[in-house]
Amino acid sequence: MTNLTIKIGQTVFKNPVFVASGTFGYGTEINDLTDISALGAIITKSITLHPREGNPPPRTIETLGGMINSIGLANMGVDNYIRDMLPLYHQFPTKIIVNIAGSTMEEYLQVLKKFESVSSNITGYEINISCPNVKEGGMAFGVNADFTARLTEQLRSLTQRLLIVKLSPNVTDITQIGKAAQRAGADAVSAINTLVGMSIDSTTRKSNIYTTYGGLSGPAIKPVALACVHKLFLKLKIPVIGIGGITNVSDAIEFALAGAVAFQVGTANFRDPDIGRKIVYELDDYCTQNNLKYSDLKGQVIRYQ
Amino acid sequence: MINESGRIISNLKIASNIWRLDIQLPQIVAKRPHPGQFVELLIDRSFAKPLRRPMSIAGYTADVLSIIYKTFGEATRILTTKIAGDFIDVIGPLGNYFELIEDDYSTPVLIAGGVGIPPILWLHQELNRQKQKHFLIIGARTKAEHFITPDNENTLLTTDDGSLGIKGTVIPVLKKIISNVVGTRIFACGPEPMLKSIQKIALATKQPAQLSIESHMACGVGLCQGCVIKRRNYQETEHSYQVKYVLVCSDGPVFKAGEIDFD
Numbered sequence: 001m002t003n004l005t006i007k008i009g010q011t012v013f014k015n016p017v018f019v020a021s022g023t024f025g026y027g028t029e030i031n032d033l034t035d036i037s038a039l040g041a042i043i044t045k046s047i048t049l050h051p052r053e054g055n056p057p058p059r060t061i062e063t064l065g066g067m068i069n070s071i072g073l074a075n076m077g078v079d080n081y082i083r084d085m086l087p088l089y090h091q092f093p094t095k096i097i098v099n100i101a102g103s104t105m106e107e108y109l110q111v112l113k114k115f116e117s118v119s120s121n122i123t124g125y126e127i128n129i130s131c132p133n134v135k136e137g138g139m140a141f142g143v144n145a146d147f148t149a150r151l152t153e154q155l156r157s158l159t160q161r162l163l164i165v166k167l168s169p170n171v172t173d174i175t176q177i178g179k180a181a182q183r184a185g186a187d188a189v190s191a192i193n194t195l196v197g198m199s200i201d202s203t204t205r206k207s208n209i210y211t212t213y214g215g216l217s218g219p220a221i222k223p224v225a226l227a228c229v230h231k232l233f234l235k236l237k238i239p240v241i242g243i244g245g246i247t248n249v250s251d252a253i254e255f256a257l258a259g260a261v262a263f264q265v266g267t268a269n270f271r272d273p274d275i276g277r278k279i280v281y282e283l284d285d286y287c288t289q290n291n292l293k294y295s296d297l298k299g300q301v302i303r304y305q
Numbered sequence: 306m307i308n309e310s311g312r313i314i315s316n317l318k319i320a321s322n323i324w325r326l327d328i329q330l331p332q333i334v335a336k337r338p339h340p341g342q343f344v345e346l347l348i349d350r351s352f353a354k355p356l357r358r359p360m361s362i363a364g365y366t367a368d369v370l371s372i373i374y375k376t377f378g379e380a381t382r383i384l385t386t387k388i389a390g391d392f393i394d395v396i397g398p399l400g401n402y403f404e405l406i407e408d409d410y411s412t413p414v415l416i417a418g419g420v421g422i423p424p425i426l427w428l429h430q431e432l433n434r435q436k437q438k439h440f441l442i443i444g445a446r447t448k449a450e451h452f453i454t455p456d457n458e459n460t461l462l463t464t465d466d467g468s469l470g471i472k473g474t475v476i477p478v479l480k481k482i483i484s485n486v487v488g489t490r491i492f493a494c495g496p497e498p499m500l501k502s503i504q505k506i507a508l509a510t511k512q513p514a515q516l517s518i519e520s521h522m523a524c525g526v527g528l529c530q531g532c533v534i535k536r537r538n539y540q541e542t543e544h545s546y547q548v549k550y551v552l553v554c555s556d557g558p559v560f561k562a563g564e565i566d567f568d
Binding site for chain 2: 024272
């Protein structure tokens with residue numbers, strides 16, 4: 001499967017098929033339903049400094065071609081994670097990228113410091129500055145280019161590992177935030193996180209999500225994601241990792257044509273936890289049949305102007 | 306848990322808005338599911354409705370798994386269009402199940418309403434097989450929604466409008482049984498208001514109860530953390546995880562009455 005090898009920063013991945021944060025647990029839960037060794041990388045659920053219960057229910061609702069979630073970063077916290085989960089990644093069959101979230105800049109820094117202070121074979125970090133479902137931090141940071149730059153710079157000074165900044169589409173110009181991350185030393189950006197959305201039950205007149213607004217994901221957001229990836233590709237020198245409604249091999253090709261070096265499968269994992277592995281095999285067939293490498297497609301979309 | 310594509314043996318309407326679906330699923334059946342467990346059905350092959358639907362297992366024979374479902378929205382309407390010979394993608398068996406502890410001192414009381422009927426009916430069949438005396442109470446709004454015929458005097462049907470069996474809800478019937486029988490244990494599945502009333506009675510009369518909960522689920526296998534319900538007695542701390550909330554899909558769907566809080 002050499003057709004699929006890709007490089008981000010100094011890290012070589014066996015293929016460009018990653019699974020998105022929050023859609024695959026910690027990577028250890030569903031070995032019954034898929035072969036994780038097929039995946040290029042697993043991005044973990046967001047880890048915060050302290051454990052978090054998350055938001056009250058209802059937390060999810062299906063919408064046309066997608067879903068809205070407002071989980072609220074429920075997670076065990078970095079100390080429990082380092083103690084209980086990191087040892088499980090010893091001799092793990094795929095790369096682990098830890099997703100980090102926080103309510104203050106200090107929290108992000110402390111979480112990353114804790115990871116850097118222990119020995120582990122995690123590959124790098126994806127920084128979640130784009131979660132729409134928490135009151136403090138999260139997306140408030142991701143819409144601010146200055147904050148993004150300051151946070152990225154601090155994190156960069158603390159680690160040699162791969163550093164990816166995950167961008168929010170809920171901004172006027174995503175490339176401004178992307179450029180800030182690049183300027184501050186990020187190895188790559190991933191785009192997009194969920195779009196702020198709302199769902200209402202017309203019979204009961206109730207909001208379908210406890211927090212009223214949540215994050216829209218799934219095939220419904222794919223066109224938005226493609227546009228963001230393409231804009232970032234045109235403006236940035238660092239690689240762009242595409243996320244948003246990817247469910248099959250044609251989606252994977254479209255994201256490459258828009259400019260992505262790799263992509264993350266998200267909501268589709270809830271429908272089929274084996275979908276990532278299937279895309280790897282189909283993508284390999286596609287590349288073999290067309291005698292090309294996945295990376296050859298990068299940014300090759302044919303435009304009218 | 307197994308992901309298996311199963312051939313539909315039959316898909317038939319058995320009462321008003323109630324359908325029975327039989328699917329050949331040898332690998333899932335080989336796991337010997339229990340009453341209370343569920344499967345996740347992939348109903349819409351397009352991505353208009355991207356998520357699976359959790360459905361209680363109603364029983365199995367040889368290599369065929371049965372599901373009894375209520376038509377509710379667009380996804381269940383699509384499900385009614387599937388015919389014998391079609392294939393459907395299924396993940397299961399999922400979740401925990403009703404625990405039938407050997408106990409000579411109390412009488413099981415099984416209560417079901419709406420989409421909660423299938424697992425309770427299956428439990429009823431199990432108890433019949435074990436020749437254990439028990440009560441079965443099934444509630445519906447009206448006669449047309451009932452699809453079983455009582456097999457003995459301890460099977461009681463209720464309807465809100467009195468068109469069949471006892472008029473009213475299952476609650477007064479449960480209260481009467483508890484006051485007449487020394488020692489009961491309750492097994493219930495159905496709409497939340499019904500479960501909430503049963504929980505209240507069970508706790509007040511100190512009768513052990515196992516309640517099977519419904520919830521919106523995105524994945525059904527513990528990945529999305531979407532289907533939480535609040536615990537009843539928990540020690541609130543500033544920073545905690547899974548102390549206040551439990552996952553219906555993988556910690557449940559069956560909980561003891563004292564474990565969860567519907568409010």
